[in-house]
Amino acid sequence: MFKAIVSASTLRDALDSVSVLVDECKVRLNEDGLSIRAVDPANVGMVDLSLDSAAFESYEADGGVIGVNLARLEDIAGMGNAGDLVHLELDEETRKLHIRIDGLSYTLALIDPDSIRQEPDIPDLDLPARIVVEGNQLDRGITAADMVSDHINLRVDEDAETFHIEAEGDTDDVDFEMGPDDLIDLEAGPADSLFSLDYLKDMNKAIPGDAEVTIELGEEFPVKLHYEFAEGLGNVTFMLAPRIQSD
Amino acid sequence: MFKAIVSASTLRDALDSVSVLVDECKVRLNEDGLSIRAVDPANVGMVDLSLDSAAFESYEADGGVIGVNLARLEDIAGMGNAGDLVHLELDEETRKLHIRIDGLSYTLALIDPDSIRQEPDIPDLDLPARIVVEGNQLDRGITAADMVSDHINLRVDEDAETFHIEAEGDTDDVDFEMGPDDLIDLEAGPADSLFSLDYLKDMNKAIPGDAEVTIELGEEFPVKLHYEFAEGLGNVTFMLAPRIQSD
Amino acid sequence: MFKAIVSASTLRDALDSVSVLVDECKVRLNEDGLSIRAVDPANVGMVDLSLDSAAFESYEADGGVIGVNLARLEDIAGMGNAGDLVHLELDEETRKLHIRIDGLSYTLALIDPDSIRQEPDIPDLDLPARIVVEGNQLDRGITAADMVSDHINLRVDEDAETFHIEAEGDTDDVDFEMGPDDLIDLEAGPADSLFSLDYLKDMNKAIPGDAEVTIELGEEFPVKLHYEFAEGLGNVTFMLAPRIQSD
Numbered sequence: 164m165f166k167a168i169v170s171a172s173t174l175r176d177a178l179d180s181v182s183v184l185v186d187e188c189k190v191r192l193n194e195d196g197l198s199i200r201a202v203d204p205a206n207v208g209m210v211d212l213s214l215d216s217a218a219f220e221s222y223e224a225d226g227g228v229i230g231v232n233l234a235r236l237e238d239i240a241g242m243g244n245a246g247d248l249v250h251l252e253l254d255e256e257t258r259k260l261h262i263r264i265d266g267l268s269y270t271l272a273l274i275d276p277d278s279i280r281q282e283p284d285i286p287d288l289d290l291p292a293r294i295v296v297e298g299n300q301l302d303r304g305i306t307a308a309d310m311v312s313d314h315i316n317l318r319v320d321e322d323a324e325t326f327h328i329e330a331e332g333d334t335d336d337v338d339f340e341m342g343p344d345d346l347i348d349l350e351a352g353p354a355d356s357l358f359s360l361d362y363l364k365d366m367n368k369a370i371p372g373d374a375e376v377t378i379e380l381g382e383e384f385p386v387k388l389h390y391e392f393a394e395g396l397g398n399v400t401f402m403l404a405p406r407i408q409s410d
Numbered sequence: 411m412f413k414a415i416v417s418a419s420t421l422r423d424a425l426d427s428v429s430v431l432v433d434e435c436k437v438r439l440n441e442d443g444l445s446i447r448a449v450d451p452a453n454v455g456m457v458d459l460s461l462d463s464a465a466f467e468s469y470e471a472d473g474g475v476i477g478v479n480l481a482r483l484e485d486i487a488g489m490g491n492a493g494d495l496v497h498l499e500l501d502e503e504t505r506k507l508h509i510r511i512d513g514l515s516y517t518l519a520l521i522d523p524d525s526i527r528q529e530p531d532i533p534d535l536d537l538p539a540r541i542v543v544e545g546n547q548l549d550r551g552i553t554a555a556d557m558v559s560d561h562i563n564l565r566v567d568e569d570a571e572t573f574h575i576e577a578e579g580d581t582d583d584v585d586f587e588m589g590p591d592d593l594i595d596l597e598a599g600p601a602d603s604l605f606s607l608d609y610l611k612d613m614n615k616a617i618p619g620d621a622e623v624t625i626e627l628g629e630e631f632p633v634k635l636h637y638e639f640a641e642g643l644g645n646v647t648f649m650l651a652p653r654i655q656s657d
Numbered sequence: 658m659f660k661a662i663v664s665a666s667t668l669r670d671a672l673d674s675v676s677v678l679v680d681e682c683k684v685r686l687n688e689d690g691l692s693i694r695a696v697d698p699a700n701v702g703m704v705d706l707s708l709d710s711a712a713f714e715s716y717e718a719d720g721g722v723i724g725v726n727l728a729r730l731e732d733i734a735g736m737g738n739a740g741d742l743v744h745l746e747l748d749e750e751t752r753k754l755h756i757r758i759d760g761l762s763y764t765l766a767l768i769d770p771d772s773i774r775q776e777p778d779i780p781d782l783d784l785p786a787r788i789v790v791e792g793n794q795l796d797r798g799i800t801a802a803d804m805v806s807d808h809i810n811l812r813v814d815e816d817a818e819t820f821h822i823e824a825e826g827d828t829d830d831v832d833f834e835m836g837p838d839d840l841i842d843l844e845a846g847p848a849d850s851l852f853s854l855d856y857l858k859d860m861n862k863a864i865p866g867d868a869e870v871t872i873e874l875g876e877e878f879p880v881k882l883h884y885e886f887a888e889g890l891g892n893v894t895f896m897l898a899p900r901i902q903s904d
Contacts, residue, residue: 272581515834
């Protein structure tokens with residue numbers, strides 16, 4: 164059983180964070196809210212999303228799991244203005260999701276959850292550095308790195324207390340340095356890892372410009388990017404595996 | 411003889427309604443205004459346009475017929491801002507149309523009207539249902555239908571006094587229901603017909619979002635869409651043949 | 658030695674005027690400012706740019722020459738907002754240009770100036786007509802000409818004291834006439850020349866809409882287009898060779 168009402172913008176923010184990595188996903192309809200975990204086909208990027216029942220206008224669920232085509236559901240959520248309410252109701256028998264927005268009824272065929280790639284276990288890493296930065300700043304660094312390379316290096320300078328987004332191209336280099344004035348917070352620690360830029364660009368697409376992004380970083384370790392949406396009732400954690408640096 | 415002055419926006423609105431169906435058309439230069447009738451090459455969609463001489467700043471004509479390339483004429487009208495005046499003058503001898511907008515003179519070669527597809531007779535159907543709806547609402551229904559199918563069903567529910575824009579896809583369905591609060595007017599009657607979505611999308615492109623669109627509908631009959639522009643001095647009627655429903 | 662600080666918008670305006678003609682260019686780092694001269698590979702269009710040292714926040718140079726990839730440098734300048742300051746510093750040893758904008762450091766590999774096409778000598782022509790027109794008007798004429806032809810004719814009517822942008826297509830013609838009310842200034846003289854529209858379209862892309870463009874024109878002679886940017890401290894002259902008119 165699942166029946167819920169949520170604003171179109173909250174639904175879109177939730178779906179965007181997952182659709183940058185996968186086309187289909189399992190959605191867990193827990194009693195206290197929705198949750199989604201997914202990993203891209205190459206096992207490089209993961210997402211862990213939760214949306215608290217309090218983010219909904221109304222919410223009733225009893226722990227089922229549904230499989231959804233994300234692009235399709237995003238298109239439907241896109242039919243509403245930001246504040247429009249989206250009514251969702253699961254028909255257990257036909258395995259269809261009934262969606263209503265302001266006079267528009269959409270019947271979405273669900274996907275058999277067993278046919279969807281298994282949900283990843285997102286490891287509980289204890290990473291030595293923690294950087295908090297505005298989404299806009301992260302975007303700026305990623306855009307600059309993209310001018311010269313397919314890879315991006317994230318690094319903390321413990322002495323200078325600065326965070327660096329770096330890229331080395333065949334001829335040109337980029338170094339975007341953020342100091343105490345640019346960062347919202349920094350817990351310095353040994354942190355220097357290289358990543359595929361394509362993945363970080365995709366994740367970045369989902370991160371709102373005004374979001375506070377918490378970056379957890381180590382040395383040749385995965386990076387975790389965490390941000391909130393829906394006034395703190397929605398939580399997204401991305402995890403991205405490192406590329407091994409060849410010297 | 412033909413000599414007229416009209417605002418760029420009125421000229422564009424008139425041309426748009428025809429160019430969504432055909433590339434070339436005959437324009438009748440009647441004493442009391444312009445008129446155009448055209449049918450697409452597949453004989454599925456028709457348009458009947460009239461623009462009263464009172465919609466012009468000045469207008470003189472004596473009943474001739476010219477053949478025009480619509481894209482070309484739209485490009486020229488697009489060189490002016492909405493309020494700019496477009497001066498049109500026919501040179502009978504050279505069969506060219508002289509067009510002037512704010513210092514810019516354009517000499518448009520006309521097409522031999524005899525080489526253009528014959529103008530259709532638009533049948534005078536007595537359709538049982540009449541729905542009046544805002545252009546924006548129609549657009550919303552068409553956009554939703556387009557998510558799931560190439561066909562679109564228009565239907566009146568006589569008991570509920572509602573108008574439905576529906577589409578059935580391979581897996582998903584859409585039903586956009588408009589009740590008394592959403593409709594400007596409704597004369598209910600037996601009405602349920604299926605249409606090609608591509609044609610309706612093209613016609614919809616020409617309909618201003620704030621226009622009142624009068625839809626005349628029957629059971630497996632053509633639909634007529636009527637709207638006005640140029641403060642009621644311009645009139646457009648689209649007619650679209652139905653697809654036969656296979657059950 | 659070269660070290661300078663300049664606003665991102667001034668740098669972009671300078672680069673745009675050259676990049677419409679060539680991909681790479683030599684930049685002369687004179688004591689009193691930058692200068693660039695370049696000609697397109699077909700020897701049809703030339704540009705002569707100078708940017709006075711007073712247009713910079715700070716400027717130090719001693720007469721060197723560097724070779725730059727324009728698209729790359731434009732991308733970097735595009736990372737700043739209009740008012741952001743761009744710091745430029747040449748590393749003579751590594752032949753790299755260090756660029757900083759608001760926390761972002763970019764190391765740009767320079768191109769060997771000897772590998773870049775030789776700078777043209779821009780002839781000092783004494784052309785009989787001089788037309789001063791707003792960039793927007795020139796843009797309007799070029800857009801209109803582009804509807805009918807690949808060539809564009811620029812002409813002064815000495816008797817009527819008007820300037821004409823004309824194009825003759827296979828079937829249609831365009832004549833954009835500017836009289837004393839439309840022109841900022843006109844020194845009439847025998848002037849009537851045909852040009853490749855593609856080149857003029859490219860040059861036009863770099864000309865700001867509100868710039869005063871001085872056009873020097875003759876009979877089957879090259880045209881010169883001159884405009885200023887950076888509050889008069891930047892100067893651009895384009896020169897375009899004529900097409901020979903076949904009658």
